[in-house]
Amino acid sequence: MKVYFVMDILNGEVVRAVRGERQNYRPVHLTSRVVTSSDPLEVVSTLNPKRVYVADLDAIMGRGSNVNTITSMIPLCEELIADCGFRSVEDTVDLPFTPVLGSETFDLRKIEDGFYVSLDVRDGLMDASNSFNNVEEAVEWLNSFRLKGVIVLSIGNVGTLFPNFRLVEKVVGLSTNPVLAGGGIRSVEDIERAEKMGCDGVLIATAVHEGLIPPDVLR
Secondary structure, eight states, rough: OOEEEEEEEETEEEOOOOOOOOGOEEEEETOSSOOOOHHHHHHHHHHOOEEEEEEHHHHHHTTTTOOOHHHHHHGGSHHHHHHHHOGGGGGGGTTTEEEEETTTTTGGGGGOOOOEEEEEEEESBOOOOOOOHHHHHHHHHHTOOOSEEEEEEEEEGTTTOOOOOOHHHHHHHSSOOEEEESSSOOOOOHHHHHHHHHHHHESSSSSHHTSOOGGGGGO
């Protein structure tokens, strides 16, 4: 079971993400019980996670990029995957980390084999392609490709400590690709539940900052 520590980066800082309400995101050190800085490199150095997932919110929102910062984090973990608001496969060429293509910004009709895909869900699928009526249709389309993984990112559950396991279970049942669950994972028991469902991995952040999941789980 792969456990990815999530870092949402906005204005160059790691922020506390809640329900996708980006205008309300604040530097993570203001509320975290485990870090005293919101500098991305310091957060990674403090928690020492094996796997890291970065959401470059500046890039996703089309107002900047944290690619250099993300690249600097590579030596500090074994695996680093990142959604930098990619809008084409060409955007990912020659990156030193593993890209995640998020449905919020990437047209899934242009997907190719070998990528991670994030199904961004908030009041339905956030679909840059305007091609799918629901998550199920998107999963069926993605089944035509051999992907590294399909991330079920329930943005409305992010930071709430309340996961949408119903959606995760549905995607696991439909997908021929590995599935990772993100959004609201709150405990070691939730991680175990996701594994029993058939998930290949989980994405966690808030539960670590709240002291509900020990940092050792990340290592």
